[in-house]
Amino acid sequence: MKQVIQHLKSGETNLIDVPVPETGEGKILIRNERSLVSLGTEKMLITFGKANLIDKARQQPEKVKEVINKMKTDGIQPTLKAVSNKLNTPISLGYSNAGEVIAVGKGVAGFKIGDRVVSNGPHAEIVAVPQNLVAKIPDGVSYEEACFTVVGSIGLQGIRLLKPTFGETMVVIGLGLIGLITIQLLKANGIKVIGTDLDDDKIERARRFGITAINTGSVNPVEYVNQVTNHIGADGVLITATTKSNTVIKQAANMTRQRGRIVLVGVIGLQINRADFYKKELTFQVSCSYGPGRYDTDYENGKDYPLPYVRWTEKRNFEAMLNAIKEGQVDVKSLITGRIALNGYLEVYYDMNSSTSIASILEYPNKKTLNGVPPERTIDIPGTSFKGGKGVMAIVGAGNFAHSTILPSLKKAEASIKYITSSGGLSSTTLAKKFKVPLSTTDFDLVLADQDVDGIIINTRHNLHASLSVKALKAGKQVFVEKPLALNKSELDKIITAVKETGNTITVGYNRRFSPYLEKMKNIVGKYPGPMNVIATMNAGFISPDVWVHDMKVGGGRIIGEACHYVDLISFLTGSKVVSVCMQTMGNEPKENTDNATILLKYENGSLGTINYFSNGHKSYSKERIELYHQGRNLIMENFRKLYGYGLNEFSLFNKIMSSKQDKGHNKQFNLLVDRWKNGGDPLIPFSEIVNTTKATFAAIESMKQNKWINI
Secondary structure, rough: OOEEOOOOOOOOEEEEEOOOOHHHHEEEEEEEEEEEEEEEHHHHHHHHHHOOOOHHHHHHHHHHHHHHHHHHOOOHHHHHHHHHHOOOOOEEEEOOOEEEEEEEEOOOOOOOOOEEEOOOOOOEEEEEEHHHHEEEEOOOOOOOHOOHHHHHEEEEEEEHOOOOOOOOOOEEOOHHHHHHHHHHHHHHHHEOOOOOEHHHHHHHHHHHHEEEEEEEOOHHHHHHHHHHHOOEEEEEEEEOEOOOOHHHHHHHHEEEEEEEEEEOOOOOOOOOOHHHOOOOOEEEEOOOOOOOOOOOOOOOOOOOOOOOOOOOOOOOOHHHOHHHOOOOOOOOOHHHEEEEEEEHHHHOOOOHHHOOOEEEEEEEOOOOOOOOOOOOOOOOOOOOOOOOOOEEEEOOOOOHHHHHHHOOOHOOOOOOOEEEEOOOOHHHHHHHOOOOOEEEEEHHHHHHHHHOOOOEEEEOOOOHHHHHHHHHHOOOOEEEEEEOOOOOOOHHHHHHHHEEEEEOOOOOOOOHOOHHHHHHHHHHHHHOOOOOOOEEEOOOOOOOOOHHHHHHOOOOOOHHHHHHHHHHHHHHHHHOEEEEEEEEEEOOOOOOOOOOEEEEEEEEEOOOEEEEOOOOOOOOOOEEEEEEEEEEEEEEEEOOEEEEOOOOOEEEEEEEEEOOOOOOHHHHHHHHHHHHHHHOOOOOOOOOHHHHHHEEEEEEEHHHHHHEEOOO
16 A cells, blocks of 8 residues: 655655555554645644754754763764664654545444544555544545544644633634634634734635634734734634744733633744733643543543543544534635645645645545455565575564664674564565565564564564464464563463473573673673672663553563563573562552662572662663672673773773673674574573563562562
C-alpha cells in the first residue's frame, strides 16, 4: 500500500510502499477514502524538516541542552550518531481521514466490517487506529465532509475549555482551517464572534459565515475589540494562529475583559507579561488536541471514561463534530481548496510556504477486496537480495534501539537478515531500506513459518517479549530477546516450559557482560573469585510517569525492565547466583512500582551486590558506575568509558587500566550470537542464569511490597 511520509532531516516528502499494518488488539483497520491535509500543522513539520541543523537547534533549544548533556556522559560520536538516527527516521503525515472498516482487532466493540468511519490515522491507503480514535459517520455525511472531523475537534475542544455562554463575545485569532471551523461552532452556540488574521482571503471567508473579521495588518485588534464591546473587552479569546511572535498573547490579554478567558490551540510565542494578566486576573489555558483521553493508551484502546464524569472525551468530540456537519451547523465543503489523487500528493506538499490552500483533500484509489483485508502485509525492498544459508535472522520490532544499535551491530557481524517486522509497517520498511534487508512485513506468523529463518530477534515493547518468544521457540526458532525476558512468573514459567520442550536456545540482551571493561574486570578477579562486594549505580534519569515503561502490564516498570541489566552484571562478576533480594525505595508508603530504589542481593558464594537505581539525578553526571571490592583490591568502571584499579600489581598512571570510547558490549554480543546461530555452540548466557536474574527482579518488587527479604 502507499503512504505519505516526511524526512525530518531534509524536509522531503515522499509517497512510499509499506506493508498493510497489523490490526492489533483494540484497533480497527480502515481503508481510507479521503484524508485532509491541514496546511497549518503539516506546514510546520515541513518547515522544520527543511531547516538546516542550526535553525533546527534554534527552534528546539531544550533538545540542544539534552544533546550537550549526552555528549558529556556518552561522548561526542555516540551522541552525534543518536541525533543523526533520529533525524533520519521518517515520520507519518496526516491525522484526519475517513474510510471503511475492513477488520476489527481483539477487544474492539461497537464496530463491524463495512462501517463508514473517521479516524486520526495518517495519509495512507490503509490505517490501523485505536478504537476510541474512531467514530462512525452518520448517514447524509460524505467521506469528503467527514474527513474534517478530527481537525475540527481540535477547535471544538478549545471551545469547551473556553466555556462560552449565549450572548458573549469571543475573539478567534487566526483564521486558518481550525479557525474557520471554530468561528462556525461558536456562532452555532449563540456567540458574537470576531475573527482576526493577516490574510484578506481568509478574512473574506470568515465574513461569509456571518461573523465580523478584521485584518490586523491595518486595524489595531485591541482598540477594535474594546470599541465594539463598549470598552468591556472580549469575554474570551481563542488562539488558533501559528507564529513565533509574542505579540499575539499580549494582544489577547489586552483585548480580554476583567477575569476573561484565553485558550491556546495554536503555536505562538509565550513570553507573557505578568502585568497584563495580573491586573485583570485572566485565565490562560493550553488545549490538548481533541479532548480528554488523548495520549492515554488505555483510553484510546477502548477503556472509556464514564460519561457522567467526563462528558466530552475525544471520541465524543468526534461524534459531536460529525453531528454538527450533518445538521448544517458547520460548512466544511466551502473550505476545500483542492482535491488531489494520492499519487499527486506533491501538488500539495511541493511548496507549502507559498500555498494559499485552506484544506486540500487527498483522494484514495478504490481497492476493495472480496475478503476485506488486502494481502500486502509483506513487501520486497528494491535493491536487496537474499542468499540463504545457516543462521538466517528475522528482526521483530523496528524501534529506535533496533535502528541505533541492533542492526548496525548485526551488519558489522555480517549477519544474514531476511525480515524486519513492525506492527505499522513504516518503521520496518525504513530500516529494511537503510540496512538492505530484503523483506519488510507486519505478519509475524509468516516469519515463523519461513523455513529459511533460523533465529528471531525480538525488540518490541516488554509485554510482548514472553508471548513472542514462546511462539518462536515452538516454531523451531532460536530466540534472542531484548531485556526483560518476562514481566511476571506466569510468563517466565511458559518460557521455561517451551525451552525444555523444544530444546531451542533463548538469549536475553544482557550486553553489558560483553563489554571489554566488564571482561577486563572479570579477568582480574578470576572465574571463581569467591566473596566480593559490587556496587552498581545507575543514574537512570527521569521518565514521565505516563510513559509506557512505568506501566506494570506493558513495560513492567524500570526495575524489571532495566535494573535487570545490573543483576546480570553483578552475577557475571561474582560468578554466582542470587539467593535472596531486598529492595528499599524512597518514601514511606508501600508502592506497586518505583524507579528510585536500592536493591540488595545475596549470592550463593557469599558475595553481596548493591544496585542503586536512581531517576532523580542530573543528566550531565555519569549514567553508570560499577565499584568492585575484592581481596584488598578495588576496580572502578565509569560509564563504560574508563576503568580504574587500586591495589593491583599492574596499573598505568593514575591507576587507569583502560580508557577508550564507550563500549557497552553490543557489538561483541551480536558477533557471538551470529557465530552461534551459524555454527552452533553453547548459549551466550546459560539459561539458568537468565532465569535467576529474572526471578531476582520479581523478588525485588515483592520485597518492596512486603518490606522484607525475599528468597529465590
